[in-house]
Amino acid sequence: MTKALNHVMDALDVETFLICDTEDEARSLALELMKEMGFNDIDVVNLDFLGVGARVRARAYIHRSGDEYGWLKMDKEVKLDD
Amino acid sequence: MTEIKKVLLAPLDPVHDIGLKMIRRGLEEAGHKTYLLPPDLPVEEIIQEIIDKEAGTVLISRTLGYGVAELLSRFVDLVDASGLRDKVTLGIGGMAVRPELAAELGFDAGFGPGTTVEQAVAFVEGREISKEDTGVKKDKQDITSSYSYKFINxxxxxxxxxxxxxxxxxxxxxxxxxxxxxxxxxxxxxxxxxxxxxxxxxxxxxxxxxxxxxxxxxxxxxxxxxxxxxxxxxxxxxxxxxxxxxxxxxxxxxxxxxxxxxxxxxxxxxxxxxxxxxxxxxxxxxxxxxxxxxxxxxxxxxxxxxxxxxxxxxxxxxxxxxxxxxxxxxxxxxxxxxxxxxxxxxxxxxxxxxxxxxxxxxxxxxxxxxxxxxxxxxxxxxxxxxxxxxxxxxxxxxxxxxxxxxxxxxxxxxxxxxxxxxxxxxxxxxxxxxxxxxxxxxxxxxxxxxxxxxxxxxxxxxxxxxxxxxxxxxxxxxxxxxxxxxxxxxxxxxxxxxxxxxxxxxxxxxxxxxxxxxxxxxxxxxxxxxxxxxxxxxxxxxxxxxxxxxxxxxxxxxxRLVSEIDKVIDDVLQTGDFVQALYDGNLGTREEGAYPGRAGRDTVEHTVT
Missing domain, CATH: 3.20.20.440 (D-Lysine 5,6-aminomutase alpha subunit)
Incomplete structure (x- = not known):
């Protein structure tokens, strides 16, 4: 995980508009986009397809409850400027 | 007591000077002397006004984004050239301004969008802005205190x-x-x-x-x-x-x-x-x-x-x-x-x-x-x-x-x-x-x-x-x-x-x-x-x-709700037993989606007296 991602409290949402032919394609593209960005714990929170394309919000959970949180400074330093 | 400052406020924009007007009001309420210039004066005229008014602090605003770096850079150069730089404190604010740009150009402070009047006044007075200046003061509220709990019905x-x-x-x-x-x-x-x-x-x-x-x-x-x-x-x-x-x-x-x-x-x-x-x-x-x-x-x-x-x-x-x-x-x-x-x-x-x-x-x-x-x-x-x-x-x-x-x-x-x-x-x-x-x-x-x-x-x-x-x-x-x-x-x-x-x-x-x-x-x-x-x-x-x-x-x-509620209370009263009324569906039936729960069933005891 990059150091900036350590600072995300819980989830990182990516919002965009995808040019596509169907809702299914939009969903696949949104998940693919998140994978291309290097995220694994991903989901599509919201998707509106109205023919022109899809307004989409995809999500990657960076820290889930019970994880070790990167934003807590434990043995490792998480400041961006070090 | 805070020293009274002479503050010149200059909008470097064709029309946008609302922010400076609000700051002027704050400064005047704090007892400072202010001079608000009209919008869009040439920078040379602003320099002359600083000299004429003997201003110790100058607040410039700039909302429009185009050409902002060049314009502000020229202003700072003229301040230097006229020998004023050591005599005045320079602040810049507005939608087009970021603190890093202000610092790069040689301003003493840069105020971006969202700056409060209190922050600007603190800058003029040379104070560190504190949480008390910017934050909202909140007290814990008791939302029950003003109620009598008397029945209207x-x-x-x-x-x-x-x-x-x-x-x-x-x-x-x-x-x-x-x-x-x-x-x-x-x-x-x-x-x-x-x-x-x-x-x-x-x-x-x-x-x-x-x-x-x-x-x-x-x-x-x-x-x-x-x-x-x-x-x-x-x-x-x-x-x-x-x-x-x-x-x-x-x-x-x-x-x-x-x-x-x-x-x-x-x-x-x-x-x-x-x-x-x-x-x-x-x-x-x-x-x-x-x-x-x-x-x-x-x-x-x-x-x-x-x-x-x-x-x-x-x-x-x-x-x-x-x-x-x-x-x-x-x-x-x-x-x-x-x-x-x-x-x-x-x-x-x-x-x-x-x-x-x-x-x-x-x-x-x-x-x-x-x-x-x-x-x-x-x-x-x-x-x-x-x-x-x-x-x-x-x-x-x-x-x-x-x-x-x-x-x-x-x-x-x-x-x-x-x-x-x-x-x-x-x-x-x-x-x-x-x-x-x-x-x-x-x-x-x-x-x-x-x-x-x-x-x-x-x-x-x-x-x-x-x-x-x-x-x-x-x-x-x-x-x-x-x-x-x-x-x-x-x-x-x-x-x-x-x-x-x-x-x-x-x-x-x-x-x-x-x-x-x-x-x-x-x-x-x-x-x-x-x-x-x-x-x-x-x-x-x-x-x-x-x-x-x-x-x-x-x-x-x-x-209608009031009369329907009244009827339900009548039903419960008629049952004569609140717990039984819950089991019987007076307060919601199984058909309506109310299912009397089972967790803890048969665990109630009489206390020994």
Whole structure:
């Protein structure tokens, strides 16, 4: 995980508009986009397809409850400027 | 006393000088001498004005983005060339300005969008800007204090008092495993000794034997609940550091605009007290006035509490003394804290723990807990009665939620139950808060009361309650339930509009959802909480002291609700036994979605007198 991602409290949402032919394609593209960005714990929170394309919000959970949180400074330093 | 400064304010824009005018007013109120130049003067003329007015401070504003670096650079060069640089303090602000640009160009300070007048005045006076200058000062509010709890509808009030009296008489000589644990927690568990790690020996010896299997195994064998783990020492130290730094930096804001009510609550319960604390601090900064603790659903069906500082990998943060204590320690002094006790087998003990650990409010309703949340009606009536007494003992108000509406129980039946429990609360000396739902409930979906708008039926509920009793009203939970979608703009908008309706109807508090309310694929994220706080804040800014006008239907439906509630109370009175009325469906039938719960069945005992 990059150091900036350590600072995300819980989830990182990516919002965009995808040019596509169907809702299914939009969903696949949104998940693919998140994978291309290097995220694994991903989901599509919201998707509106109205023919022109899809307004989409995809999500990657960076820290889930019970994880070790990167934003807590434990043995490792998480400041961006070090 | 602050030295009087001569301040020249110069808009380097064709027209935009509103910000400088506001700052001028602030400076003049602080006693400084100001000179506001007209917009768009050539920089040479501004330099001459600085010389002529002998200004010690110059504030430049620039809103338009194009050519900003070149223009400001030229201005600074001219200040240097005219020998003024050592004599004046230069500040620059406006939409086009970023602090890093200002520093790069040689200004003493740069103020971007969102700068307050107080910050500009502090700069002119050479003061460090403090949290007191920028933050909002908030006080903890008691939303019950102005209410008499007198019945407006005397006839209904008389009947409610008869039912409440029957419950009181029936419950006072009964006990249960939940009440026994509550007595042990009350009498044998000293919070001061616990905080000082001195132990409560008698309690520690007795408590495990009052618990169900899982908590008992925890105390006797050290077995944790399978979905929980203890925090490590390193994590705890890191949390303390995070919290200390956050508390020093936090800037509180207010959601309300011109009215002080409704007070805004949001809920937390991510499963992890650390994550909860992160969410709570963000909620406080974005304007939440209160927070509500959500525990896991299995907690309601477990006899007894675990102990220790525990994180949980699923929704709902486990109630333990250590978890509650840490969360309480993280709150700002103005933040109201509610720990829900309403629905399960630990109801009275939850109230005591919450009270001993500093909670302001709790939540108790035997009707919802037994008809919509799985606890046996007889058991929860005994536990609820004692829970109300403990809430009074610890000075906590409590809301009486009506979430059985979400299962399909019509509003008038849920309200009858709420009014019975509230009347019992008042009779015992408590301060109940009515909590009607602002929701697109199954009743409204089938009955089409919300087909045309979401206003009238919600307004009818408030009209009805206000015509029955003079008591605080806190719609929840959360407002707009089942109107929100996974689209965060729609979701935040819907919450915002319901909040504005609540404000317009003059209620005392609201619980608001996050914009993740309708998303079920994962935990609620912290930005989704700031989304709705922002939306509500903007709604309150938009409506100010004006309001929303419901149609005549709201009055009609309100009147109908009152008569339907009255009829339900008659039915309960006729049964002559509140617990039996719960089993019999007087306050919600199985067909309507109310199923008397089974957890804790046959555990009620008579006390030995």
């Amino acid at each position: 005397k006839s209904m009030g008389n009947k409610l008092e008869q039912v409440a009296g029957q419950i009181r008489k029936w419950a006072k000589d009964k006990t249960s495993p939940g009440v026994k644990r509550a007595v042990a927690r009350e009498e044998l568990w000293d919070v001061g000794r616990w905080r000082n790690r001195k132990g409560n020996d008698e309690f520690d010896k007795e408590y495990p034997h009052l618990c169900g299997e899982q908590p008992k195994n925890y105390y006797l064998k050290g077995e944790l609940h399978p979905k929980t783990r203890r925090f490590t020492r390193e994590e705890v130290i890191a949390l303390e550091e995070f919290l200390q730094e956050t508390k020093e930096r936090i800037m509180l804001s207010k959601v309300q605009h011109v009215k002080s009510r409704p007070v805004i609550f949001n809920q937390y319960g991510t499963g992890c007290p650390f994550m909860d604390i992160g969410h709570i601090k963000a909620s406080e900064a974005w304007g939440a006035d209160g927070v509500v603790h959500f525990d896991p659903s299995w907690g309601a069906r477990t006899e007894g509490f675990f102990d220790g500082f525990l994180t949980h990998q699923e929704d709902g943060t486990v109630i333990t003394p250590a978890n509650l204590n840490r969360i309480h320690g993280a709150l700002e002094p103005s933040t109201l804290w509610q720990v829900r006790a309403h629905r399960g087998l630990n109801t009275p003990e939850t109230v005591i723990l919450a009270g001993k650990l500093g909670a302001d409010m709790t939540k108790i309703n035997m009707c919802y807990g037994s008809l919509g949340a799985g606890t046996d009606p007889e058991r929860l009536t005994v536990d609820g009665y004692h829970a109300i007494r403990y809430a009074i003992q610890y000075g906590m108000s409590f809301d009486v939620v009506t979430n059985e509406e979400l299962a399909g129980v019509p509003a008038h039946k849920a309200f009858a139950g709420m009014l019975i429990v509230s009347t019992l609360g008042v009779m015992l000396g408590g301060k109940p808060i009515l909590q009607p739902l602002f929701a697109y409930s199954p009743e409204a979906m089938v009955g089409e009361q919300m087909e045309g708008n979401y206003v009238d039926f919600n307004a009818a509920k408030i009209y009805a309650l206000k015509n029955i009793i003079d008591a605080p009203i806190w719609p929840g939970a959360p407002i707009g339930f089942l109107t929100q979608t996974e689209d965060r703009v729609q979701s935040a908008m819907s919450t915002g509009l319901h909040a504005c309706l609540a404000s317009s109807l003059g209620v005392d508090a609201i619980s608001i959802a996050s914009s993740d309310e309708a998303y079920s694929g994962g935990p609620i994220s912290v930005p989704s909480k700031t989304d709705t706080l922002k939306a509500v804040q903007e709604g309150f800014r938009f409506f100010g002291s004006t309001g929303i006008s419901p149609s005549g239907k709201a009055e009609q439906w309100g009147e």
